[in-house]
Amino acid sequence: MTDPLLRLDAVTVRFGARAALDAVSLDAAAHEIVCVLGPSGSGKSTLLRAVAGLQQLDGGRVLLDGADQDGVPAHRRGVGLMFQDHQLFPQRDVGGNVAFGPRMHKMPRDARDRRTAELLDLVGLPGASARPVATLSGGEQQRVALARALAPEPRLLMLDEPLGQLDRSLRERLVVELRRLFGTLGTTVLAVTHDQGEAFALADRVVVMRDGRIERSGTPLEVWQKPGSAFVARFLGFDNITAATVNGAVADTAWGTLPVPAGTPEGEHQLLVRPSGVRLGPPGGGLRCEVVSRTFRGGHVGVLLRPERGPDLEAECVLRETPEEGAVVGAGFAAEDVVVLDRE
Incomplete structure (x- = not known):
C-alpha cells in the first residue's frame, strides 16, 4: 500500500491548559482533496499551521512523503499556504505577488508571465497584473492570495477559508474550477472552511472537527448520509x-x-x-x-x-x-x- 503524502500521527498542540489539537491523526493521499470543517475554536486553523511548520507541536508527528518534519522550517516543506489574512506583499503589484513563488523556483520570465495571467483569469481578475495591492478590495486581495498559493504548483496546497470573502456566484464557479485545476495539476490539498457547501463540492474527503478532535471523516456522500453524531x-x-x-x-x-x-x-x-x-x-x-x-x-x-x-x-x-x-x-x-x- 502506498504511503500517504501527508500523515498526522497523534498531533497535539496546547495553549496553556487547553488542547487546540488533541492527539489528531489524519492521512491525505497524493492527489487527494481533504476539506476540514468545524466551528470556530475546533482546531481547524491550528491544524494547518502545525502542518505548515508555523506552530510548534506539543506531541505527535507531521510526516510529508514519509519524512518527519520535526525541525524542518516552513519554507523547506514544499507546501503552499494561503491564510485568511492574505499576507500579500504591499511593495509588489498584483503580478509581482502571484509570480513570487515561480520566481523563487527560477521559472523563466515568459513562463512566469503566462502562469500569472492564467491564474488571475481563473480567480476573476483578468488583466490585473499591474494593479497596486493597496487598490484592491478585501475580496480581490483574497483572490490574489489564492493565485499566489497556486502559482508554484506545490506538492501540498493548504488553504484557510480560501473563498470566504468572494461573492457567491464567483465562489461557486471557483469551486468547480479549483477542483478541475487540482485534478489537472495532481496537487494534494488540505483546506479548512466553515462553508459546508464549499467543502462538499470541493473535497474528496470531508473531516469534521470538534474541540481539537476529529468527530467524523468520510467522503462527502458518506458524511451527508450518515453524520454519525448529533453534533455533526x-x-x-x-x-x-x-x-x-x-x-x-x-x-x-x-x-x-x-x-x-x-x-x-x-x-x-x-x-x-x-x-x-x-x-x-x-x-x-x-x-x-x-x-x-x-x-x-x-x-x-x-x-x-x-x-x-x-x-x-x-x-x-x-x-x-x-x-x-x-x-x-x-x-x-x-x-x-x-x-x-x-x-x-
Missing part, C-alpha cells in the same frame, strides 16, 4: 433530532411513532429526520402542526413547523406546494430519511 448533524444544518426507542420497524419519539429503515438496531438511540423526509398533507393525515415560518432556499422552501407534541420540525417543500404561514398541516415521516445517530 447539527453542524451540517439538520435540527430534526430526537431521542427514540426503536422496536422493529418503528421508533417511539417525542413526535409519536416514526418508521425507521429496515435493519435499524433496536433499543435507545438518537434519530435524525431529514427535512426532505417530513411529508406535509391535510391536518388529519399525520402529526398536527402549525406552519410558523417559510424560508426560500433556491430550489426548495424550508418550512418551520410547530407540532402539537414534541420539538419544532423543519420540512422541505417545492415552492408550489408550500403551505402558508399559520396554516395547519399534517406531518408524516419517510423511513428512508430517518438516520440513527451515535449516542452522546
